[in-house]
Amino acid sequence: MNASQQLTDKQRLTLDFIERYIATHTVSPKLQEIAEGIGIRSRGVAHRYIQALTDTGFIETDSGKHRGIRLLKPNPYRDESTLPLLGKIAAGKPIEAIPGEDQLDLRDFFGRNNFAVRVQGDSMIEAGIMDGDTVIIEFRETANDGDIVVALIDETETTLKRFKRSHRGRYIKLIPANKDMEEMIYEASRVRIQGVLIGQLRKY
Amino acid sequence: MNASQQLTDKQRLTLDFIERYIATHTVSPKLQEIAEGIGIRSRGVAHRYIQALTDTGFIETDSGKHRGIRLLKPNPYRDESTLPLLGKIAAGKPIEAIPGEDQLDLRDFFGRNNFAVRVQGDSMIEAGIMDGDTVIIEFRETANDGDIVVALIDETETTLKRFKRSHRGRYIKLIPANKDMEEMIYEASRVRIQGVLIGQLRKY
DNA sequence: CATTATGTTCTCAAAATGTTCTCATTCTGA
DNA sequence: TCAGAATGAGAACATTTTGAGAACATAATG
Incomplete structure (x- = not known):
């Protein structure tokens, strides 16, 4: 509801997934793909997160349209000192992280x-x-x-x-x-x- | 209770942990994580320290919300995105920077x-x-x-x-x-x- | 147009998290 | 030594967050 609200863990995960998906596919994911990407089964729940991200101003949607999500502003939760560390990058699927080590921390260098x-x-x-x-x-x-x-x-x-x-x-x-x-x-x-x-x- | 009170050891530890956590994760930790971070098991005890830090004005919380802690007093700001970039490193002397390019900025990587x-x-x-x-x-x-x-x-x-x-x-x-x-x-x-x-x- | 896929809204729960308590134990200074 | 402060465990409860899936409306597709 409130645009200044903080995102919950799953909402952040969802935003992250959408950003990655768009980066790799150029189009936005559908609800089913988002659900799978964040590890749940319900499209309805995925939609709830989309709604929350819309309310907080991170994305907007072409209501009803398929793949109608657009990013509005940069994700402030992205950790600036780490990068996702990936094992395999397969098509469509959410990117496969290296088990036990999914973030590369560059602060060692600093x-x-x-x-x-x-x-x-x-x-x-x-x-x-x-x-x-x-x-x-x-x-x-x-x-x-x-x-x-x-x-x-x-x-x-x-x-x-x-x-x-x-x-x-x-x-x-x-x-x-x-x-x-x-x-x-x-x-x-x-x-x-x-x-x-x-x-x-x-x-x- | 009293905002001018000194922090106890564990309260200081808790505050340090929260600052580090936020610096690393961009969001605040939950009580379970704080407890583990300062070496205890009880969420209730962690909450007691949160309460003390709130009373002394170091933090505030969105009551009830998950990850709802915010820092109030400025914490020492560290720019962790650049390193001195050196040309020659001679003995004793202050280190000689590369002209026109004296800081290495790793933000390109992020x-x-x-x-x-x-x-x-x-x-x-x-x-x-x-x-x-x-x-x-x-x-x-x-x-x-x-x-x-x-x-x-x-x-x-x-x-x-x-x-x-x-x-x-x-x-x-x-x-x-x-x-x-x-x-x-x-x-x-x-x-x-x-x-x-x-x-x-x-x-x- | 008919069919399927997708988005949307809803209710019912379950799980996780924050909050408040009580009961002990350890530490500290008078 | 003793009283109070600081610390820790964990139960009990309230609230937030998360999840499943049904039902329906609309978009996409051939």
Whole structure:
């Protein structure tokens, strides 16, 4: 009734389903499909949710017409820091989420001690890190063997390499992931760890 | 009772939980969830804390309604959608930002028509997409030659490949980025585009 | 036009959630 | 030590939310 009302759980689920359906099919779903999509059997109940979403101004309908739902405003309940994480995307059917893990949470990338670095060069290409990628680094001064680190050499040059101690820790190896390049070895005192790789992203 | 009263430990815990929950879910938690969140079993006890927080003016509730809690006092606002984007990280010195682009904004990844898919297999490895990576897909039904797409073949099988039209659009090539695998060619009617790759991320 | 599918409205319940209580137990400061 | 505060469990009840399905009206279809 009241346009300022909050949506109930099922009403939000319904809105979410309709948005996804329209995104994948370009037309709106029918009541039967909505019912199945949100896990119930009754068209009447599905219609009740449509009515609620209409009353709250999220959608409007061509009354009586088949597939007559239109979205009116963006869904404010969509969590801006997570994305649906999908397993299979089959036709028509509601999208199949990965069991036990249906939301991807990107806040892992946004911790207070994290920063991003744009990667230059191909030295880590065999680790799947390509020129132009952005890597997420956690500020740290120590690393474990095998970590990929941002290392500062001789207080001047910064590089992204795999980290490994050598000679009981007196030396440090910085190992590229590119068979055309050679690993480098430095006295431990010349190398300073700036941070450790915790994530990577790429934008197309 | 008294609005100037200090909060007890559990009341503070409850308030923290509610703030975090709302930040994560956009809607308020129900009593059962609050109880579990602060480590107790009784909804009644959880409600007692809600009552105390209401009396002290931190929250208000839509009496009776499910998920009817609203925060009243401002909670520290954190912008979690950007990260500092750094060029060089030199010792001691304040970190050197990339000129003209000093914040990485991940909101591109969170559009309402985007979703995430966990990648299985090595078919796109030469494009830097490895087994276990997560790719961000924008819902779309059309693609341009060269796009990497999620394609549904024969309404059953879903795959991530590079898209290319062939024979004036009567056929569609799906091209892996792996020299050990061969490209596949289908009649256009057998292939349905589910979305186009717009980003990729990996967590270490 | 006849038939089927779909949208709409309705009633009857069941399940989930919020609210209020009582009864204990633990903690804290005078 | 003792009284009061804080905490926890859970029963009992009221209200909200959810679900099924019948009945009817209208739209879509051939």
